[in-house]
Amino acid sequence: MSGNGHKLLTAEREQRIMQLLHDSDVVTVSAISEALGMSEATVRRDLQAMHERGLLERVHGGAAIKQESSPEPLFSDKEEQFSAEKQRIAAAALSLIHDHDTIFLDGGSTVLMLARMLDSLKALTIVTNSLMAAAQLMESPHRLILTGGEFRAISRTLVGPLSSPILKNIVVDKAFMGTMGFTISDGMSTTDANEAYTKTRVMERARQVILLADRSKLGCSSFVTCGPDWHLDVLVTDAIDIKMRQELEERDIRVIVAGKNATAKATAGTARANQ
Amino acid sequence: MSGNGHKLLTAEREQRIMQLLHDSDVVTVSAISEALGMSEATVRRDLQAMHERGLLERVHGGAAIKQESSPEPLFSDKEEQFSAEKQRIAAAALSLIHDHDTIFLDGGSTVLMLARMLDSLKALTIVTNSLMAAAQLMESPHRLILTGGEFRAISRTLVGPLSSPILKNIVVDKAFMGTMGFTISDGMSTTDANEAYTKTRVMERARQVILLADRSKLGCSSFVTCGPDWHLDVLVTDAIDIKMRQELEERDIRVIVAGKNATAKATAGTARANQ
DNA sequence: CTATATTCAATCAAATTCAATCATCTCCAC
DNA sequence: GTGGAGATGATTGAATTTGATTGAATATAG
Numbered sequence: 001m002s003g004n005g006h007k008l009l010t011a012e013r014e015q016r017i018m019q020l021l022h023d024s025d026v027v028t029v030s031a032i033s034e035a036l037g038m039s040e041a042t043v044r045r046d047l048q049a050m051h052e053r054g055l056l057e058r059v060h061g062g063a064a065i066k067q068e069s070s071p072e073p074l075f076s077d078k079e080e081q082f083s084a085e086k087q088r089i090a091a092a093a094l095s096l097i098h099d100h101d102t103i104f105l106d107g108g109s110t111v112l113m114l115a116r117m118l119d120s121l122k123a124l125t126i127v128t129n130s131l132m133a134a135a136q137l138m139e140s141p142h143r144l145i146l147t148g149g150e151f152r153a154i155s156r157t158l159v160g161p162l163s164s165p166i167l168k169n170i171v172v173d174k175a176f177m178g179t180m181g182f183t184i185s186d187g188m189s190t191t192d193a194n195e196a197y198t199k200t201r202v203m204e205r206a207r208q209v210i211l212l213a214d215r216s217k218l219g220c221s222s223f224v225t226c227g228p229d230w231h232l233d234v235l236v237t238d239a240i241d242i243k244m245r246q247e248l249e250e251r252d253i254r255v256i257v258a259g260k261n262a263t264a265k266a267t268a269g270t271a272r273a274n275q
Numbered sequence: 276m277s278g279n280g281h282k283l284l285t286a287e288r289e290q291r292i293m294q295l296l297h298d299s300d301v302v303t304v305s306a307i308s309e310a311l312g313m314s315e316a317t318v319r320r321d322l323q324a325m326h327e328r329g330l331l332e333r334v335h336g337g338a339a340i341k342q343e344s345s346p347e348p349l350f351s352d353k354e355e356q357f358s359a360e361k362q363r364i365a366a367a368a369l370s371l372i373h374d375h376d377t378i379f380l381d382g383g384s385t386v387l388m389l390a391r392m393l394d395s396l397k398a399l400t401i402v403t404n405s406l407m408a409a410a411q412l413m414e415s416p417h418r419l420i421l422t423g424g425e426f427r428a429i430s431r432t433l434v435g436p437l438s439s440p441i442l443k444n445i446v447v448d449k450a451f452m453g454t455m456g457f458t459i460s461d462g463m464s465t466t467d468a469n470e471a472y473t474k475t476r477v478m479e480r481a482r483q484v485i486l487l488a489d490r491s492k493l494g495c496s497s498f499v500t501c502g503p504d505w506h507l508d509v510l511v512t513d514a515i516d517i518k519m520r521q522e523l524e525e526r527d528i529r530v531i532v533a534g535k536n537a538t539a540k541a542t543a544g545t546a547r548a549n550q
Numbered sequence: 551c552t553a554t555a556t557t558c559a560a561t562c563a564a565a566t567t568c569a570a571t572c573a574t575c576t577c578c579a580c
Numbered sequence: 581g582t583g584g585a586g587a588t589g590a591t592t593g594a595a596t597t598t599g600a601t602t603g604a605a606t607a608t609a610g
Contacts, residue, residue, distance in 0.1 A: 039598070041598075041600075042597080060606065060607070061606095
């Protein structure tokens with residue numbers, strides 16, 4: 001047994017302190033001092049040493065166990081408004097992905113929601129320029145590749161000419177894009193020229209371009225467009241004007257409407273426009 | 276040639292000591308001395324010999340079993356590991372940066388600590404491959420650029436050949452590097468080949484290479500080295516062997532030791548600057 | 551908000567532990 | 581027997597740790 005003499009080694013004391021912390025999540029300095037038969041000065045020194053090694057959290061009067069609930073706040077999504085429509089759109093888009101696919105994830109809250117659902121798939125290679133998506137996928141088993149580029153704070157994405165060289169070296173099966181606005185004449189549009197530039201580069205390197213846009217984006221243009229010769233293969237939305245849908249399908253753009261009744265089996269339920 | 280007598284052989288003593296260590300994770304020198312019936316001087320000699328062979332961990336007053344878990348945390352966010360030494364090293368490195376500089380920040384907890392201090396400077400252009408540093412600098416007013424590349428979960432950095440094209444397009448004034456080990460013969464070394472590759476590319480594109488490494492890194496090599504023709508301009512550390520220092524200075528590598536005496540000035544200065 | 555009571559961090563003296571040194575002992579070869 | 585190599589135990593000055601003290605910082609009560 002470990003019932004050594006009266007002397008306690010530093011390592012041994014730390015073990016006992018951790019034991020006390022494990023028993024009750026917080027302990028006072030005086031309690032530790034009494035339990036281990038050490039002066040409070042020594043206890044404080046030990047606590048500080050252990051705190052500096054990340055073993056516990058120091059609080060006034062004692063110590064508390066370190067909560068492991070922190071992997072999230074790296075890129076905290078504070079303004080993330082959960083939306084049922086975006087959730088349905090993301091779920092519909094998810095069914096387009098297969099195991100072993102190589103996909104690109106753009107910025108935007110809808111695409112981010114899709115990123116959260118990727119645990120159900122296996123062995124993906126995920127390329128993204130969104131730090132929010134990257135933070136979400138950090139612990140996932142998938143292969144994760146980030147494009148470089150200049151950090152744009154508002155969208156938390158990496159954009160601009162510096163993202164170009166790395167995009168030239170890769171080809172993705174499917175690119176899932178977000179946007180600020182979408183019109184048939186101008187395609188996707190956004191508020192930042194660098195962001196538009198990067199979107200264009202991504203679409204050039206994708207075998208299939210899939211746009212995730214809720215109904216509020218359709219028909220409006222933002223500041224910068226991605227150029228006149230835009231390219232799109234699939235549009236996933238929650239509701240769409242019948243006329244716009246026809247125009248898109250004339251251009252061989254498949255339209256998937258993730259309506260209220262069709263959440264899981266979105267691909268099958270596209271025949272019904274849910275306005 | 277080895278007369279097996281009634282006295283305890285060295286090998287036999289070591290076995291007994293390991294047995295004691297196995298029973299309770301820590302034992303005092305006096306306890307071993309009493310248990311094996313020999314002087315404390317001999318016990319200390321044995322413990323040192325065993326420590327040098329990596330069989331146990333030496334602590335003041337005795338010995339502890341060697342824990343395999345400590346050297347590299349797998350997934351936990353141990354970057355919160357505050358260390359006074361690393362803090363001092365980062366503070367010393369901070370004084371090398373000037374307003375309007377273009378700097379590169381590598382991965383590693385010491386460099387991350389430096390990233391936290393950059394608020395006191397103005398109009399920096401910061402290039403980094405560390406997601407932790409990026410998260411830290413997200414809200415800063417500086418221009419922030421991320422290299423792309425494959426995401427390495429353990430270090431939370433972007434590494435590998437895909438980071439190469441973007442690094443070819445930029446030149447930084449100062450590159451602040453972290454490392455797992457550093458020797459004069461091999462330079463920096465790390466545990467991952469892709470990470471070593473990216474480090475090498477970065478150092479090629481930096482006018483000045485500055486290594487931040489606490490004393491535990493000096494003199495040891497990790498798995499992969501950055502190549503024989505390594506290049507370094509400044510080493511910032513908390514303590515260094517006098518012989519190694521001379522060898523470095525013969526190679527025109529400046530050595531900055533952020534010792535305890537420099538703490539008061541350095542931290543006081545930065546604390547005030549941060550306010 | 552002020553006043554009181556804890557708690558903290560820095561400092562210093564005392565105790566403990568360490569590492570280096572030296573004298574002694576054992577074993578073995580010559 | 582003599583001498584050398586290696587190991588052991590004691591000694592000593594240095595380094596580390598510990599506990600008490602003190603003024604500052606923080607929390608609590610009124």
